[in-house]
Amino acid sequence: MTAEIRITAEPIDNQRCKFMVSEPVLAGGVRRFAAADEAKGSPLAEAIFAIPGLAVSELIVSGNIVTVVKQSAAPWQAVGKAVGAAIRSTLGAGGQAVAPARKPATGEASALTDDALYEQVARLFDEQVNPMVARHGGRVELIDVQDAVVMLRMGGGCQGCGMADVTLRQGIEGMLAQAVPAVRGIVDITDHTSGANPYFQASKK
Amino acid sequence: MPRLLLLLPTTTYRTAAFVEAARQIDAELTVASERPSTLEPANPAGFLTLDFHNPERAADDVHVFARKHPIQGVVGVDDDTAIVAAAVAERLKLKGNPLHAAVAGRDKHQQRERLAEAGVPIPRFARHMLAEDPAEVAKTIHYPCVLKPLRLSASRGVIRADNPQGFIRAYGQLKGILAEPDAAACGEPAWQFLVEEFIPGYEVALEGLVVNRRLHVLAVFDKPDPLDGPFFEETIYVTPSSVPAGLQTAIADCAERAVRALGISEGPIHAELRYNERGPWLIELAARPIGGRCSAVLRFGGREQGAGSSVSLEEIILRHALDMPIPSLQRERQAAGVMMIPIPGAGKLKEVRGVAEAKAVALVEDVQITAHPGEHLVPFPYGSRYPGFIFARGETAAVVEAALRDAHRRLMFVLESS
Numbered sequence: 001m002t003a004e005i006r007i008t009a010e011p012i013d014n015q016r017c018k019f020m021v022s023e024p025v026l027a028g029g030v031r032r033f034a035a036a037d038e039a040k041g042s043p044l045a046e047a048i049f050a051i052p053g054l055a056v057s058e059l060i061v062s063g064n065i066v067t068v069v070k071q072s073a074a075p076w077q078a079v080g081k082a083v084g085a086a087i088r089s090t091l092g093a094g095g096q097a098v099a100p101a102r103k104p105a106t107g108e109a110s111a112l113t114d115d116a117l118y119e120q121v122a123r124l125f126d127e128q129v130n131p132m133v134a135r136h137g138g139r140v141e142l143i144d145v146q147d148a149v150v151m152l153r154m155g156g157g158c159q160g161c162g163m164a165d166v167t168l169r170q171g172i173e174g175m176l177a178q179a180v181p182a183v184r185g186i187v188d189i190t191d192h193t194s195g196a197n198p199y200f201q202a203s204k205k
Numbered sequence: 206m207p208r209l210l211l212l213l214p215t216t217t218y219r220t221a222a223f224v225e226a227a228r229q230i231d232a233e234l235t236v237a238s239e240r241p242s243t244l245e246p247a248n249p250a251g252f253l254t255l256d257f258h259n260p261e262r263a264a265d266d267v268h269v270f271a272r273k274h275p276i277q278g279v280v281g282v283d284d285d286t287a288i289v290a291a292a293v294a295e296r297l298k299l300k301g302n303p304l305h306a307a308v309a310g311r312d313k314h315q316q317r318e319r320l321a322e323a324g325v326p327i328p329r330f331a332r333h334m335l336a337e338d339p340a341e342v343a344k345t346i347h348y349p350c351v352l353k354p355l356r357l358s359a360s361r362g363v364i365r366a367d368n369p370q371g372f373i374r375a376y377g378q379l380k381g382i383l384a385e386p387d388a389a390a391c392g393e394p395a396w397q398f399l400v401e402e403f404i405p406g407y408e409v410a411l412e413g414l415v416v417n418r419r420l421h422v423l424a425v426f427d428k429p430d431p432l433d434g435p436f437f438e439e440t441i442y443v444t445p446s447s448v449p450a451g452l453q454t455a456i457a458d459c460a461e462r463a464v465r466a467l468g469i470s471e472g473p474i475h476a477e478l479r480y481n482e483r484g485p486w487l488i489e490l491a492a493r494p495i496g497g498r499c500s501a502v503l504r505f506g507g508r509e510q511g512a513g514s515s516v517s518l519e520e521i522i523l524r525h526a527l528d529m530p531i532p533s534l535q536r537e538r539q540a541a542g543v544m545m546i547p548i549p550g551a552g553k554l555k556e557v558r559g560v561a562e563a564k565a566v567a568l569v570e571d572v573q574i575t576a577h578p579g580e581h582l583v584p585f586p587y588g589s590r591y592p593g594f595i596f597a598r599g600e601t602a603a604v605v606e607a608a609l610r611d612a613h614r615r616l617m618f619v620l621e622s623s
Contacts, residue, residue, distance in 0.1 A: 008560060
């Protein structure tokens with residue numbers, strides 16, 4: 001079974017990399033881990049946090065995408081295989097790779113904060129971001145907000161677009177910083193390699 | 206925090222690498238492209254739309270923009286934007302190349318004239334108009350020769366001819382390419398072409414950074430696959446080069462003479478040279494960094510050189526433009542290589558199989574498929590867009606090259622014939 005799992009790594013930058021897995025890792029939800037102690041009970045997260053020298057600071061699992069944020073300066077080309085091996089071995093072992101997110105009790109501070117942030121970010125996306133990117137046939141979907149980190153997915157003309165990083169970093173990030181300053185970061189969990197209709201397409205050497 | 210103006214065509218592969226490098230050095234970034242971002246109204250300081258075909262007008266626009274958002278550095282990432290960057294640098298008195306030097310780096314005919322005047326070894330060349338009778342031109346040429354468009358990139362339209370019949374055939378192909386809308390948009394340069402003596406020999410690529418008119422060699426890449434035509438599709442680049450040290454010095458000297466002859470004073474250069482029993486020959490030199498995603502194989506500094514974390518080529522380029530300290534210009538000790546995956550044929554891409562298997566090859570660090578499903582792949586000489594890149598790193602250039610070839614054998618591109 002292990003040999004059949006296909007994983008494609010797509011570095012976002014030197015700190016963050018998305019791993020697209022050929023089978024669902026966490027169906028129907030998103031789970032974010034900000035520290036190794038949060039990984040207990042989720043074998044995949046435990047395995048990735050335990051990779052020597054990687055210094056994982058954040059892990060986000062959504063559907064068939066695993067996004068890893070590391071502190072190590074080593075390039076993803078050098079350390080990505082260890083993450084791939086951890087994903088393969090965990091999924092290959094069977095059982096639940098990632099435990100579903102615990103529903104915070106009503107009134108719990110972080111839940112309230114994330115819920116409130118979700119509403120604000122969703123409104124920003126609906127009212128400002130999406131009408132703008134729609135002019136290029138794109139859309140940006142808010143997946144979740146966890147610990148004030150926004151997880152989003154790009155679609156349509158934005159998926160696989162050669163300028164997607166510019167849209168994200170120069171556009172959406174700045175808009176979020178202004179409109180929802182409590183947001184601490186953004187993680188793009190888009191599978192850009194599957195974009196079938198990117199608005200701008202790289203073609204030059 | 207310094208503000209950097211990054212000139213990014215919407216067709217570049219370089220966006221992520223340069224945007225990330227700007228984040229690494231904490232620069233405020235303004236991204237200028239030839240087409241507007243739909244998010245420009247939300248971040249007027251972060252976006253700019255410029256006419257890359259009109260460097261003077263672009264410089265005027267930047268001058269106006271900079272009154273409100275002062276700019277401390279400007280970087281172009283490809284052939285066209287290198288010229289715009291030079292025009293902006295001259296206008297705003299920023300670090301950069303003189304405009305005439307950047308233009309000479311872009312225009313293949315002007316470049317050869319300057320290099321020939323300076324005595325830099327280059328192939329014999331002549332410029333011809335497309336309107337000339339190819340049968341007549343064919344009679345005047347020494348064979349084998351190479352036909353080249355004046356402006357296109359990535360060896361698109363570069364065709365070898367071994368005799369008059371081959372020349373006429375190549376002329377027909379080139380004429381068709383230069384009539385395509387993107388090529389024709391170049392204007393006058395698309396009505397002309399170069400005919401150049403074919404130089405037999407081994408080809409290398411040299412990556413460098415010019416600082417105050419002095420060339421610093423960052424890497425010399427071997428190109429182990431012979432580039433003898435009829436088309437000149439690049440495949441593998443590996444570094445360090447296996448060329449003997451003395452010859453590498455001669456190659457670097459040749460490139461430095463070309464840099465001086467063209468008047469390049471600051472910033473990245475990418476040069477292609479050949480050598481044979483008569484020594485090194487300069488084939489092309491551009492005032493821009495290596496293209497595609499190939500720069501990912503280059504890392505500089507790092508703990509092995511006592512310089513902390515390693516840095517990317519893009520970070521070095523941005524630091525240089527902003528007068529920030531550069532930790533190291535010394536490439537890492539390990540050998541590294543990249544394969545520009547050959548275009549597998551003509552047709553609509555349905556899927557790519559074997560990516561996981563290719564990535565699993567020892568020493569292979571990444572396989573990036575940049576063609577998207579449904580994309581029409583166009584082989585050389587008409588096309589030039591590689592469908593992806595394979596990266597590997599190891600102890601020697603030989604094992605890196607073997608890993609790249611092994612990984613490539615495992616890939617299968619499934620096309621719908623067009």
